[in-house]
Amino acid sequence: MTKKIDVELINIQKRFGSNVVVDNFNLQIEQGECISFLGPSGCGKTTTLNMIAGFLEPDQGELIIKGKRMNGVPSNKRDLGMVFQTYSLFPHMTIFENVAYGLKLRKIAKDEIRRRVSQVLELVKLPHVADRYPKQLSGGQRQRIAIARALVTEPTLLLLDEPLSNLDAKLREELRDEMKRLQQEIGVTTIFVTHDQEEALYLSNRIVVLDHGKVEQIGNPWDIYNRPASEFVHTFIGKSNRMTGIVAQVREQDISLRTDAEFALTALRRERVFAEGEHVSIYVRPEKINLYTEAREANGSNVIQGVVKLTSFLGAYTDYEVDIGHTSLTVRIQSAQQQMQLSYGQTVFVEWKPEDVFVFSGKRNH
Numbered sequence: 001m002t003k004k005i006d007v008e009l010i011n012i013q014k015r016f017g018s019n020v021v022v023d024n025f026n027l028q029i030e031q032g033e034c035i036s037f038l039g040p041s042g043c044g045k046t047t048t049l050n051m052i053a054g055f056l057e058p059d060q061g062e063l064i065i066k067g068k069r070m071n072g073v074p075s076n077k078r079d080l081g082m083v084f085q086t087y088s089l090f091p092h093m094t095i096f097e098n099v100a101y102g103l104k105l106r107k108i109a110k111d112e113i114r115r116r117v118s119q120v121l122e123l124v125k126l127p128h129v130a131d132r133y134p135k136q137l138s139g140g141q142r143q144r145i146a147i148a149r150a151l152v153t154e155p156t157l158l159l160l161d162e163p164l165s166n167l168d169a170k171l172r173e174e175l176r177d178e179m180k181r182l183q184q185e186i187g188v189t190t191i192f193v194t195h196d197q198e199e200a201l202y203l204s205n206r207i208v209v210l211d212h213g214k215v216e217q218i219g220n221p222w223d224i225y226n227r228p229a230s231e232f233v234h235t236f237i238g239k240s241n242r243m244t245g246i247v248a249q250v251r252e253q254d255i256s257l258r259t260d261a262e263f264a265l266t267a268l269r270r271e272r273v274f275a276e277g278e279h280v281s282i283y284v285r286p287e288k289i290n291l292y293t294e295a296r297e298a299n300g301s302n303v304i305q306g307v308v309k310l311t312s313f314l315g316a317y318t319d320y321e322v323d324i325g326h327t328s329l330t331v332r333i334q335s336a337q338q339q340m341q342l343s344y345g346q347t348v349f350v351e352w353k354p355e356d357v358f359v360f361s362g363k364r365n366h
């Protein structure tokens, strides 16, 4: 069964002066989906969200919410719930009054307001704070209240702009879990703006990766991680080791590469078309590299000898910096798998499979 489309962006463009900050943005969001806008600072995430919210008007294109064209419709007529980075609760109102505010504006009956506010405070697990003022709550609690306030009107669409970024690491994780639970429980269509790739992978059904106002890729977290549409997407999502080199030979199943340091590597051939002799960037993620203390047969895999330069124990895993001559690779080994203790200066062999190599045209300057 095909799901209903709740939100549609058609060729949306926004300029500030001559600066095009959102270009040709096309997206359909299904009912109940949680979509993240992910990208570095200045890529146009907030500008896009602000156009959906009605704080900014697009210069071109159409915005459709629940089948209705929203261009020119004021924000308060768009049936939205919003949560921002700063808590934005009214300091002189109690938590009850803060959460009830949107319902009062809609002239809902007092009993109904009381019922809905206590229901939503239960939902964010803060039923006991109704009589307090915002300053009497912790940062995490305030942000939960902001979420409760956004949900109480049962909006068509929930817009969240970096709602976790003012919280410390532990609270961030807690609230992230909480938001996932809430989003799934209520099933409200949600757009979540973040520059944190882990948060986006964790929370969303689909991610829109943006760079310089352009959509680089739209996909589910697995696709974004495993089938990046561009070098930008691959490097923005998670850590990766980069080498440069040329394409030596293109075969039916795979391609041979020669790195600038003269290592011969094999990569699985994907959809991308490469010419022999073409300059390329070659990537392999730290967690895809195996580490051995004994020499190994390549057997169709990629094997390079190196020397351990740095060991960083990080609890669940250990990162090793392995010098392979001209460059070094980060290798991430899960603690549970680790049977060896490696020390500085030790000779090791790194190995990874052709399917774990990502190749992109040209040498991007970093």
Ligand code: ATP
Pocket (backbone or CB within 6 Å): 016, 021, 039, 040, 041, 042, 043, 044, 045, 046, 047, 048, 195
């Ligand atoms: P951040 O995470 O830093 O907020 P972002 O991806 O949300 O980044 P936007 O805030 O959408 O980025 O900004 C995109 C671009 O538009 C930036 O280059 C920014 O400087 C510019 N910009 C945003 N608002 C305005 C404005 N009112 N006038 C002029 N330029 C603006």
